[in-house]
């Protein structure tokens with residue numbers, strides 16, 4: 070096939086919606102670099118770019134030849150003919166043709182493509198992966214071969230009230246004392262923050278014992294402002310309930326910053342102020358909501374850490390991966406549920422925690438040895454429909470998930486609605502509901518506060534705005550897609566009309582919630598931050614954003630200074646990561662889509678703290694989504 074024919078086929082794929090102009094542009098770029106490049110190189114370029122666009126950092130050639138439709142997540146059912154091109158070849162055929170090109174190397178160099186273990190990368194992403202592998206493996210070496218004699222007693226005291234058997238929280242602490250890398254994963258309310266607080270108190274005591282260091286430098290971060298605010302709140306809560314000496318409590322950080330702020334972001338640049346030449350000064354760095362971190366950000370973080378810094382990652386491995394390329398947390402936590410510990414790890418656990426775990430037939434990787442999965446949700450007990458539903462979805466158990474959803478007698482925190490059309494009245498009622506924290510709130514609640522509780526005096530303005538922001542957080546409509554009647558765009562238009570029928574041709578109005586869609590370093594507003602448009606003391610519209618992570622003061626911004634925002638009555642599940650709402654209404658579209666996966670449904674459900682409503686236009690989409698996993 071000539072290059073002209075390849076580009077004609079790529080155009081056909083673009084028409085089908087399978088590839089983008091960006092993917093073609095990358096193939097054209099390769100062709101410009103090597104005009105004689107064979108067709109495999111051009112296709113490989115377009116497909117690596119396509120995979121990156123859907124969050125995959127490499128193209129798996131083996132999988133491509135076996136299951137092209139699935140590997141590339143192509144949306145149509147009639148893709149067989151178009152894909153026979155790939156099925157005819159084996160991965161070895163692809164590799165031997167790729168290796169003839171000057172555009173590809175199997176490691177160091179400057180070629181745009183890198184082939185490693187039958188995986189094809191863009192060089193930049195291969196480098197990120199190298200940084201990640203190297204920096205993590207450095208930290209996996211044990212730094213302690215034994216712990217002080219009185220350590221066990223301190224540990225027993227800290228965990229004396231825990232009822233779980235085995236006590237995974239205790240095991241997580243013991244393992245994290247061994248080396249400079251640890252992962253603590255678990256669903257919502259499994260005690261990640263509580264465990265972290267206890268772990269930090271142990272590490273502070275240990276450092277005092279080992280080095281008599283007066284104070285450890287501990288940094289706490291999360292990928293978004295909202296996630297940083299949540300972890301700060303959880304740590305403050307945990308510290309309130311834990312018994313430990315005041316001098317230790319004082320060393321535990323109470324405020325998290327965003328990763329961007331911690332690393333020192335620079336306007337209009339992907340690079341950070343902190344890197345290997347200007348490392349962060351920290352003994353311990355903790356990152357919460359680590360499932361939201363993409364490969365580039367994780368590589369930047371690791372690049373900025375001195376070798377001696379201990380890194381602790383917390384998060385829920387079963388949540389959706391970041392929107393950007395690379396499901397780092399999911400990859401690092403592979404097989405975490407099997408607790409595939411080797412003999413050395415089992416001995417360490419039993420020696421210091423007195424927990425005895427059974428040996429497994431196939432012990433896992435070095436990363437597995439430093440990973441602990443917390444399994445018992447202290448927030449969603451056995452009677453919580455949200456907890457039960459999340460577990461069934463996560464296990465891919467369609468029958469159980471369906472029956473939990475239908476059993477509203479047993480689980481009053483769940484609701485399931487089948488929508489007749491886009492103007493369904495039940496949906497409208499749910500959105501308009503006033504409710505309050507206890508009953509199912511809709512958007513009527515925050516609007517009541519705006520229009521009925523607006524203070525007459527300037528003194529109470531700040532508090533009123535805080536109340537509005539908190540009330541808006543009680544309810545959120547989530548959806549899977551951006552476009553279409555059931556995507557962010559269609560839903561935002563409809564909900565706006567329902568709530569503000571009198572508003573016409575006006576972009577800005579009192580009550581409009583907006584989400585930032587692009588980092589604005591000058592204003593200190595990050596992609597995903599949400600603000601509400603409110604009239605200020607003299608009636609002029611301004612947008613109220615919660616204070617940044619180190620302050621609880623409202624940040625008032627003029628709408629004129631916010632070019633990159635969109636209305637936020639509905640947001641994608643992806644954008645909702647790191648946030649929680651009392652009531653979540655998850656709307657599934659009326660057509661199948663490769664983005665509708667088990668991880669998306671699980672993430673949507675677990676954003677709900679007290680009430681979860683599933684809104685469907687077609688009965689089969691929920692079951693199909695649960696059956697499809699990103700893993």
Ligand SMILES: Nc1ncnc2c1ncn2[C@@H]1O[C@H](COP(=O)(O)OP(=O)(O)OP(=O)(O)O)[C@@H](O)[C@H]1O
Nearest residue numbers: 231232256257258259260261262263264303447448
């Ligand atoms: N072992 C335990 N026994 C009893 N209650 C616990 C235990 N561990 C945690 N909790 C309680 O469960 C609740 C959730 O704990 P925590 O905030 O640590 O969980 P998390 O996994 O960090 O939650 P999130 O997913 O929201 O970040 C808190 O009220 C905490 O006090």
